[in-house]
Amino acid sequence: MxxxxxxVDHVDGAVRKPTLELLTLxxxxxxxxxxxxxxxxxxxxxxxxxxxxxxxxxxxxxxFADYLVVPKVDALQAAAAAVSPVAxxxxxxxxxxxxxxxxxxxxxSGIITDATxxxxxxxxxxxxxxxxxxxxxxxxxxxxxxxxxxxxxxSAPVEAAPATGTVEQLQVTxxxxxxxxxxxxxxPRESTGRPELTEAAIVVSxxxxxxxxxxxxxxxxxADSLGAAVGASRAAVDAGWYPHTNQVGQTGKSVSxxxxxxxxxxxxxxxxxxxxxxxxIVAVNKDAEAPIFDLxxxxxxxxxxxxxxxxxxxxxxxxx
Ligand SMILES: Cc1cc2nc3c(=O)[nH]c(=O)nc-3n(C[C@H](O)[C@H](O)[C@H](O)COP(=O)(O)OP(=O)(O)OC[C@H]3O[C@@H](n4cnc5c(N)ncnc54)[C@H](O)[C@@H]3O)c2cc1C
Numbered sequence: 001m002x003x004x005x006x007x008v009d010h011v012d013g014a015v016r017k018p019t020l021e022l023l024t025l026x027x028x029x030x031x032x033x034x035x036x037x038x039x040x041x042x043x044x045x046x047x048x049x050x051x052x053x054x055x056x057x058x059x060x061x062x063x064f065a066d067y068l069v070v071p072k073v074d075a076l077q078a079a080a081a082a083v084s085p086v087a088x089x090x091x092x093x094x095x096x097x098x099x100x101x102x103x104x105x106x107x108x109s110g111i112i113t114d115a116t117x118x119x120x121x122x123x124x125x126x127x128x129x130x131x132x133x134x135x136x137x138x139x140x141x142x143x144x145x146x147x148x149x150x151x152x153x154x155s156a157p158v159e160a161a162p163a164t165g166t167v168e169q170l171q172v173t174x175x176x177x178x179x180x181x182x183x184x185x186x187x188p189r190e191s192t193g194r195p196e197l198t199e200a201a202i203v204v205s206x207x208x209x210x211x212x213x214x215x216x217x218x219x220x221x222x223a224d225s226l227g228a229a230v231g232a233s234r235a236a237v238d239a240g241w242y243p244h245t246n247q248v249g250q251t252g253k254s255v256s257x258x259x260x261x262x263x264x265x266x267x268x269x270x271x272x273x274x275x276x277x278x279x280x281i282v283a284v285n286k287d288a289e290a291p292i293f294d295l296x297x298x299x300x301x302x303x304x305x306x307x308x309x310x311x312x313x314x315x316x317x318x319x320x
Pocket of ligand 1: 206207208209210232233234235236247248249250251252253263264265266267268269270271274284285286287290302303304305
């Protein structure tokens with residue numbers, strides 16, 4: 001059976017959820033072969049094998065940690081040469097998309113970014129994307145070279161599919177450019193205890209209607225009752241009510257959770273661009289004419305200061 005390379009996003013061998021989702025999609029088009037770079041391959045291989053990876057190509061070298069993406073591109077290129085895959089799948093993070101773009105250039109291949117679904121096709125995998133601020137859904141396939149495809153988090157379920165997950169060493173020769181950009185310092189982000197915005201299964205967002213930084217505690221309380229990440233519209237962020245890193249939209253982060261709850265957000269096209277591929281969308285807005293109601297699955301016309309705390313209490317009660 002044809003093999004599909006899956007780039008593993010991990011922290012010291014702890015595999016992140018978007019990679020497990022990629023394994024689900026990879027199994028639709030072939031046999032997943034994971035590429036694990038950096039420390040922790042043995043620990044990761046157990047999890048990767050449980051989710052369908054037949055082989056884990058592993059390489060560890062200081063270059064992966066000390067320099068930006070080029071060493072990883074060198075390694076993926078070596079893996080592609082060793083395996084001759086039918087596709088290379090990479091999680092759609094900022095780093096993942098840079099790695100994928102550079103790899104596609106090196107392989108002389110077409111690339112599809114930010115896919116939200118993937119299926120087998122007669123002439124290669126067919127990817128679904130959301131285009132032009134999510135106004136269109138497109139289906140496309142790469143017509144030249146080995147398809148390199150980045151996939152948005154939450155595009156597929158994580159499914160157990162036991163496979164061998166045999167670890168094999170990948171030989172990597174770093175090119176001249178690999179050490180071109182050195183990482184000189186690292187500052188860990190302050191942990192909020194909440195999931196990463198772009199990977200979260202549930203996102204609770206607040207907009208101008210939240211009316212002040214101090215009121216974002218209402219949004220955070222709802223998020224915490226659901227184990228969700230907190231997002232914000234640009235209006236809320238520009239007003240200084242919430243950090244820029246939490247902005248959802250065209251000039252912020254793109255999220256695609258199972259559930260997106262927009263509170264006091266009007267639904268401007270630039271905001272929709274970052275959340276319209278969410279599976280279920282709920283909005284709370286006191287204006288029944290707000291454009292956000294055009295795309296919701298469930299809408300509540302009401303004052304968020306009344307609705308959101310009640311919702312939080314109800315969720316807490318039901319969770320016991
Ligand atoms: C180039 C460009 C890029 C942009 N990028 C982004 C981006 O990445 N992300 C983004 O979000 N925006 C972006 N914007 C801005 C975007 O156009 C909107 O201005 C912004 O999204 C509006 O944010 P908002 O919905 O919070 O505010 P508003 O549009 O002011 O809407 C506030 C909503 O809150 C409701 N409301 C008020 N009080 C309450 C209450 N008590 N209870 C319930 N509802 C209430 C109102 O009815 C209203 O619908 C961009 C704009 C440009 C030009």
